[in-house]
Amino acid sequence: MTKTAASPKIKIDPKQIAKKYGIVIVLILMILGLSIAEPAFLSPTNIFNVLTQTSIFGIMALGLTFVIISKGIDLSVGSVLALSGVIAASLGQTMAATSKYYPNLAELPVIVPILAALAVGAFCGAISGFLIAKTKIPAFIATLGMMTVARGLALIYSGGKPVSTLIPNLTVLGGKLFNVVPVPVIIYFVVILISSVLLNRTRFGKNVYAIGGNITAAEVSGVNVSKNLVLIYTYCGLLAGLAAIVFAGRVGSVHPGAASGYELTAIAATTIGGTSHSGGIGAIWGAFVGALVLSVMRNGLTLLGVDAYWQQVVEGLIIVVAVIIDMRKNAKRD
Amino acid sequence: MADEKYLLEMKNIVKTFPGVQALKGVELKVRPGEIHALMGENGAGKSTLMKCIAGIYRPTEGQIYFDGKLLGHYTTADALKMGISMIHQELSPVLYRSIMENIWLGREPLNAIGLVDHRKMYDLSMTVLKEIELDESPKTLMVSLTVAKMQMIEIAKAISYNSKLIIMDEPTSALTDKEVKQLYFIMRKLKALGKSIIFISHKLDEIYEITDRITIYRDGSYIGTENTKDLKLERLINMMVGRDVNEMFPKVPCHIGEVKLEVRNLTHRRLFKNVSFTVRRGEILGIAGLVGAGRTEVIETIFGMRRKVGGETFIDGKKVEIRNPRTAIAMGMAWLTEDRRQSGIFPMLSVQLNMAIANIAKFLNRLGFLKESYMNTVCDDYVRKIQVKTPSLSQRVENLSGGNQQKVLVARWLMTNPDILFLDEPTRGIDVGTKAEIHRLITTLAGEGKSIVMISSELPEVMGMSDRIMIMHQGKVTGILDNSKALTQGELMAYATNTMEEYHAARGKE
Incomplete structure (x- = not known):
């Protein structure tokens, strides 16, 4: 390698780029392939469709990125979505609703169900984080517990029935702005921006990397590990609560069994995007690209008329292959 | 002695990694029944060379003769079969399994119907343990042993493979003086049995006490091989560092x-x-x-x-x-921990974050956002001031040599401006040149x-x-x-x- 005086900062090494942005290239190839096989794929309607379908588990994947970089895991986000969703929905029903959860409650401003969902989500996350930080039980166990408890609470709260007939101000959040841009997509992009700033430009973000990179060294270096762990899981829960609002807006009702298995899709998206389960490595753009890879694949396979059962098989393979590629990227030389 | 017999002969070994030439055509000749030291600063290429011998790396160029035969490409498993064992610096035993299961891991003696023959495994283990005079039951769990004993088990394992060449990478770094003596005893015994040992250590007194010959490398090049007893300390250091280090401990009042x-x-x-x-x-x-x-x-x-x-x-x-x-940091304390990997570095994170982590608060603006360019300026300053060798601030710290990782940690703590x-x-585990630099820095700090x-x-x-x-x-x-x-x-x-x-x-x- 010879050093050149001009443009010393930018070195273009195709191998390195392929390694670092391999998954982006995969996504581009998928999009190219699909648009050739099925021109309808690239229509604005379909693109917005794909993005909308990505938004709910995509938002959860953003929170999980923080968790997984810190070398943790959160299995509870699907259940937490259901719990915050039914609570929010019960506070956001119209007067006309036939099975009104609070029959005597007047129609509340939309901010009430929204804040309720965010608060419930954040609270569940905070509890998981507190358990992990204080009792030192593995995150897998703590959030497995939270997953089951939250689902149970959602069923108890709703009596096992969906909560429906939501106020228009809530369903508008699942609709389209100016009849073109889906609101869930706007929310998703805003959260991507916020998460990105949080992870890269704040002390909290740097602490997340440090905790995942070497928890003992983080403690020694003066990082408040317990507090940050609680914050990490709180943020993840908060985003699950936000996803619940988007879900309620889109579907128009929330079933206590909703979003079952979403946590795994969100974890898969984060993982495909290159966030390492060994901690310390990961990025927000990765969670976005990873989520898109899953959505594009689902959308594409549907457009191509591939059987839904087969789609699952392909999805599983993609996750494993993505992680194999990722491990190679992070392996030290030789 | 033109046709002297060597157990291991390596000629013109070149090993290239993307962007770096770690070995630039080096040689190594090990006689049967000798203890042979490899010396050099961190980054001199010792570890790479050893990994080539043990079959972990494949040399880019060069020939390896073992027992008179020219070897082609071989794996670690092949190396073990040929009689080359390596005892790594960081041991990785299966902690909650017994001594014997660790020794025979992956090649457990089997009985007639293909099940593990525990009786036979026990007896075979007793034999090798006796050979190194280690008084432990083969059924003892690894986790209950001291680091020194775990190392002995590794040596027992090497013996069980009937190894002719045993490579020991800084085996004494975690041992007490008494345990070191015990290790020497076993090394001498192995030598008497005609086995060869390649020994790596940064402790010069050990080199002089236990080894017969020394081969010195510097920056991936072969510098020379000498009989230990003929090589003066000053000359050895000079060969390793390429200059005179006359002040190992530059303490000034x-x-x-x-x-x-x-x-x-x-x-x-x-x-x-x-x-x-x-x-x-x-x-x-x-x-x-x-x-x-x-x-x-x-x-x-x-x-x-x-x-x-x-x-x-x-x-x-x-x-x-x-x-x-x-609180300690707020009170003006700093603590460079003993175990760099365990409680010091964040291996996969950048040099920059590794330096700044104890000090992030200093790099925040009023809104709580990081001032990235200010952080870079400060880190760059320290890189220059204490001469950290790194291609850039964004380099992962795990890609730096041990001495440079230590300097990054020193920078981390100096940045907090401690009293x-x-x-x-x-x-610990740092080459002579960097060691003198760190000593000088310590004295300077005391002077401040x-x-x-x-x-x-x-x-x-x-x-x-x-x-x-x-x-x-x-x-x-x-x-x-x-x-x-x-x-x-x-x-x-x-x-x-x-x-x-x-x-x-x-x-x-x-």
Whole structure:
């Protein structure tokens, strides 16, 4: 390698780029392939469709990125979505609703169900984080517990029935702005921006990397590990609560069994995007690209008329292959 | 001797990694039945060369002859079969399995129907354990052994493979003096059996005590091979470093001010009791003692990583309560930990974040966002000031050599602008050149009026750098001595083993 005086900062090494942005290239190839096989794929309607379908588990994947970089895991986000969703929905029903959860409650401003969902989500996350930080039980166990408890609470709260007939101000959040841009997509992009700033430009973000990179060294270096762990899981829960609002807006009702298995899709998206389960490595753009890879694949396979059962098989393979590629990227030389 | 027989002969070995040439055509010749030292600074290529021998790396160019035969490409498994074993610096035993299962891992003796024959495994293990005179049952779990014994098991494993060549990568770095003696005993025994040993260590006294010949490398090149007994220390260091390091311990007397830190009767539930000492401004207090004396634990407790059951800490005469490292750092303390990998570096994170992590608050603007460019400027300053060799600030710290990783950690703590520095084995596993640099830095810091507490298991280092020396033995302070020319290693060892009375009695008689 010879050093050149001009443009010393930018070195273009195709191998390195392929390694670092391999998954982006995969996504581009998928999009190219699909648009050739099925021109309808690239229509604005379909693109917005794909993005909308990505938004709910995509938002959860953003929170999980923080968790997984810190070398943790959160299995509870699907259940937490259901719990915050039914609570929010019960506070956001119209007067006309036939099975009104609070029959005597007047129609509340939309901010009430929204804040309720965010608060419930954040609270569940905070509890998981507190358990992990204080009792030192593995995150897998703590959030497995939270997953089951939250689902149970959602069923108890709703009596096992969906909560429906939501106020228009809530369903508008699942609709389209100016009849073109889906609101869930706007929310998703805003959260991507916020998460990105949080992870890269704040002390909290740097602490997340440090905790995942070497928890003992983080403690020694003066990082408040317990507090940050609680914050990490709180943020993840908060985003699950936000996803619940988007879900309620889109579907128009929330079933206590909703979003079952979403946590795994969100974890898969984060993982495909290159966030390492060994901690310390990961990025927000990765969670976005990873989520898109899953959505594009689902959308594409549907457009191509591939059987839904087969789609699952392909999805599983993609996750494993993505992680194999990722491990190679992070392996030290030789 | 033109046609001398070598067990291992490596010629013109080149190993290239993307962007780096780690070995530039080096050689190595090992005779049967000799202990052969590989010397060189970190990054000289010793580890790479060893990995080539053990079949972990494949040389880009060059020939390897073993037992007179030219070898082609081979794997670690092939190497073991041929009789080449490697005992790694960081052992990785299967902790919750027995000694015998660890020795025979992956090649368990089987009975007629293909099940593991535990009886036979036990008997075979007894034989090899006897050979190295290790008095442990083959059924003992690995986790209950000391590091030294785990190492012995590795050696037993090598013997069980009937290895002709055993590579030992810094085998003594975690051993007490007594355990080192035991290791020497076994090494000599293996040598008497005609086995060859390649020995790597940064401790020069060990090299002179145990090895027959020395091969020296520098920056991936072969410098020379000499008989140990003919090679003068100054010349050896010169060959390794490429220049004269005349000042290994450049301690200069500094102005010693008032008492900065005082620890009174610090007591832990079981690890140590009634530890009291003071450190003044500009003073270097060395802490000596054997591994397990409780030295590191005392620092951990002062720094708030462990709970104490009694005792007090005073800074500038004021009593302070330190319950976690955050408080300690806020009080102006810094702590360079003993184990770089375990509690120091964030391996996969950038040099920049590794340096800045204890100091992030300084790099935030009023809105709480990081000032990235300011952070870069400050880190760049430190890279230059203490000469960290790294291609860029965004480089992952795991890609740096051990000495440079240590410098990154030093930078991390200097950035906090501490008044009191705890340095736990600051030069362990670091090459001679960097070692001298770190020593110089420590002296400079003392000169700036900082108080320094330095733990070291190397007596020459403690004696070369300290103003006073505190010695611990099994959780108790056995003495705090003024460092003077009259102080001998023997006297320190007597304190470290709690045999001062015998020592002084014997001296008195003379």
